[in-house]
Amino acid sequence: MKKIVRVAAGQGFWGDDLDAPRRQVEGGQVDYLMLDYLAEVTMSILQKQKERDPSLGYARDFVGAMESVLPAVLERGVKVVANAGGVNPAACAVAVKAAAEKAGSKGGLKIGVVSGDDLLDRLDQLIQSGHPLANMETGEQLSAVRDRVLSANAYIGSEPIVEALAKGANVVITGRSTDTALTMAPLRHEFAWSATSWDQLAAGIVAGHIIECGAQCSGGNCLYDWRSIPDLANVGYPLVEVKPDGTFVVTKHPNTGGRVSVQTITEQLVYEMGDPHSYITPDVIADFTTITLAPDGENRVLVSGIKGKPPTDKLKVSVAYRAGFKAVGTLVYAWPDALEKAQLADRVLRERLDRLGLRFERILSEFVGANATHGNLAGDQSDAPEVQLRFGVRGSDRAAVERFTREIAPLVLNGPPSVTGFAGGRPKVEEIVAYWPALIDKSVVTTKVDLIQ
Amino acid sequence: MKVRLVDIAHARSGDKGDTANVGVIALEPRWYKVLDEFVTRSRVTDHFRGMIDGDVDRFELPNLNALNFLLHGALDGGGTLSLKTDAQGKVFSTALLRMVIDVPDAEAERLQLPAAK
Numbered sequence: 313m314k315k316i317v318r319v320a321a322g323q324g325f326w327g328d329d330l331d332a333p334r335r336q337v338e339g340g341q342v343d344y345l346m347l348d349y350l351a352e353v354t355m356s357i358l359q360k361q362k363e364r365d366p367s368l369g370y371a372r373d374f375v376g377a378m379e380s381v382l383p384a385v386l387e388r389g390v391k392v393v394a395n396a397g398g399v400n401p402a403a404c405a406v407a408v409k410a411a412a413e414k415a416g417s418k419g420g421l422k423i424g425v426v427s428g429d430d431l432l433d434r435l436d437q438l439i440q441s442g443h444p445l446a447n448m449e450t451g452e453q454l455s456a457v458r459d460r461v462l463s464a465n466a467y468i469g470s471e472p473i474v475e476a477l478a479k480g481a482n483v484v485i486t487g488r489s490t491d492t493a494l495t496m497a498p499l500r501h502e503f504a505w506s507a508t509s510w511d512q513l514a515a516g517i518v519a520g521h522i523i524e525c526g527a528q529c530s531g532g533n534c535l536y537d538w539r540s541i542p543d544l545a546n547v548g549y550p551l552v553e554v555k556p557d558g559t560f561v562v563t564k565h566p567n568t569g570g571r572v573s574v575q576t577i578t579e580q581l582v583y584e585m586g587d588p589h590s591y592i593t594p595d596v597i598a599d600f601t602t603i604t605l606a607p608d609g610e611n612r613v614l615v616s617g618i619k620g621k622p623p624t625d626k627l628k629v630s631v632a633y634r635a636g637f638k639a640v641g642t643l644v645y646a647w648p649d650a651l652e653k654a655q656l657a658d659r660v661l662r663e664r665l666d667r668l669g670l671r672f673e674r675i676l677s678e679f680v681g682a683n684a685t686h687g688n689l690a691g692d693q694s695d696a697p698e699v700q701l702r703f704g705v706r707g708s709d710r711a712a713v714e715r716f717t718r719e720i721a722p723l724v725l726n727g728p729p730s731v732t733g734f735a736g737g738r739p740k741v742e743e744i745v746a747y748w749p750a751l752i753d754k755s756v757v758t759t760k761v762d763l764i765q
Numbered sequence: 766m767k768v769r770l771v772d773i774a775h776a777r778s779g780d781k782g783d784t785a786n787v788g789v790i791a792l793e794p795r796w797y798k799v800l801d802e803f804v805t806r807s808r809v810t811d812h813f814r815g816m817i818d819g820d821v822d823r824f825e826l827p828n829l830n831a832l833n834f835l836l837h838g839a840l841d842g843g844g845t846l847s848l849k850t851d852a853q854g855k856v857f858s859t860a861l862l863r864m865v866i867d868v869p870d871a872e873a874e875r876l877q878l879p880a881a882k
Contacts, residue, residue, distance in 0.1 A: 352844065353844065353845055449782050449783065533777070535775045535776060535777065535858070535859075536775040536790075536792075575775065575790070578788075578790050578829050578830075578831060579775065579776075579777040579788070579790065580777070581788075581829060581831075582776075582777055582786070582788020582790065582826075582829070582831055582833055583777050583778075583779045583788070584779035584780065584781060584786060585779070585786050585788055585824075585833050586781060586786065586835065587822075587824060588824050588826050588833055589824070600826065600829075601825075601826050601827075601828055602828065603828055603829065604828060605829065617828075635845070635846060638848060640848065674841070674842070674848060675848075676841060676848035676849065678849065678850055680850060684849075684850045684851070685850060685851050685856045685857075685859070685860065686859070686860045686863065687815060687816040687860070688815055688816070689812070689816070689860055689863045702850060704848030705848075706846065706848055744845050744846060745845055746844060746845055746846050747782070747844045747845070749782065
């Protein structure tokens with residue numbers, strides 16, 4: 313058994329730095345490269361792509377990432393775990409294999425494909441057999457939006473990834489795996505942690521939570537002493553060095569920018585946090601109030617003491633559904649009295665929409681530069697040098713939203729004075745794909761692992 | 766003595782649906798108890814009045830010198846439904862740091878808290 317396993321994060325979301333995966337395998341010693349591509353709404357975007365072309369529906373950036381790390385995988389035995397499969401892990405594997413062979417891999421890739429998270433084709437049967445998939449926030453039954461559902465996936469845990477690694481895969485591609493399982497599964501595999509080693513499993517989950525957003529734990533988006541964080545242009549992505557007992561060090565490669573400190577790690581630990589006593593995953597419930605952080609040299613933080621407890625018998629399900637249309641228009645008003653002018657424009661616009669008989673489910677106006685992010689807490693901004701009116705509408709009637717987008721430009725000549733910043737043209741109408749969180753019994757979700765060589 | 770939260774804490778926020786979370790972390794470990802004592806659930810509820818529609822939950826993490834607040838109904842529906850600039854609550858953290866707390870002079874001096882100017 314290895315004494316230390318190193319897992320590096322190379323992608324915090326679909327759209328992250330394209331070169332980060334390569335830098336992570338070339339910048340220092342690494343055993344596993346973890347790539348997280350899936351945010352809540354990503355699955356629905358991929359589902360739309362798959363509907364247009366059945367060979368798509370995965371994060372295509374991953375193919376390029378695999379090409380860039382191929383030498384490390386083939387020559388140095390670095391293994392890759394990624395949830396790039398989206399709604400089509402098998403097609404993702406085919407594309408990766410083709411690209412690798414073209415680059416001369418000579419069958420050196422053994423790709424484990426994890427499936428079973430996709431519930432879209434089973435939805436009606438699940439609802440009929442007593443799984444209402446009620447919205448966790450509102451309590452509403454899924455049947456209310458059933459005809460507008462685009463995708464439905466269960467968040468699956470570490471088990472099938474561990475299985476793929478045990479079968480000898482050096483690349484594991486999953487669909488809607490939890491972000492944290494991508495880090496925890498390799499540790500569980502290497503250290504042979506049992507399914508009831510609660511404290512170790514929880515430590516693996518915390519390690520995953522810390523690195524799953526890439527550089528957001530290594531100096532990116534860090535408020536603490538932000539002016540002193542060096543060389544963000546060459547920010548180092550994080551990696552964890554984990555021991556069999558589950559204690560680990562968070563660090564980054566030498567000669568990179570950014571910072572790993574108790575403060576940068578603490579900011580990431582509280583990011584998107586709910587009840588810290590119960591960070592629920594399919595494998596284990598981690599207690600964030602048991603985490604101990606300690607400095608361990610330059611750009612190194614030791615993490616220990618983590619306690620875990622058994623998980624629930626449910627899995628979280630992410631359903632995406634069509635939820636109408638929206639558009640946002642903006643205009644900039646200049647001093648003097650910039651805010652007052654923008655406020656008058658807001659009233660004029662609302663009255664015109666009203667006279668046109670346009671009805672929306674929601675209208676929101678913000679005054680950027682005065683109150684958009686801090687509301688009334690921002691205090692008096694009547695002397696601001698400029699204020700942007702940011703006016704948004706949302707509704708189920710596409711034509712009404714479309715008509716609204718024609719009402720912004722006229723204000724330049726027939727509204728309040730000192731207005732500019734309309735060069736972007738008419739606002740674009742966007743279809744809203746909304747997120748519906750639900751729970752389902754674990755027993756009805758069966759995962760499967762296929763090996764492609 | 767009046768103390769600005771921004772002078773004694775740092776923070777990060779994120780979202781879960783229509784709920785924003787704000788984790789607020791003491792800049793010096795010895796200042797955590799000031800956060801714990803003065804940045805109460807009711808203080809934060811008052812602070813965000815008019816900005817959020819729902820309740821506030823508070824959790825303590827003494828191990829990280831941090832408090833975690835859940836601000837329900839903060840994001841105009843949240844996710845893709847929201848029309849807000851800050852639809853994912855990314856900078857709610859900085860709005861919390863605008864809070865000014867009133868710490869008894871003796872305690873403030875003992876802990877060397879920076880006074881609000």
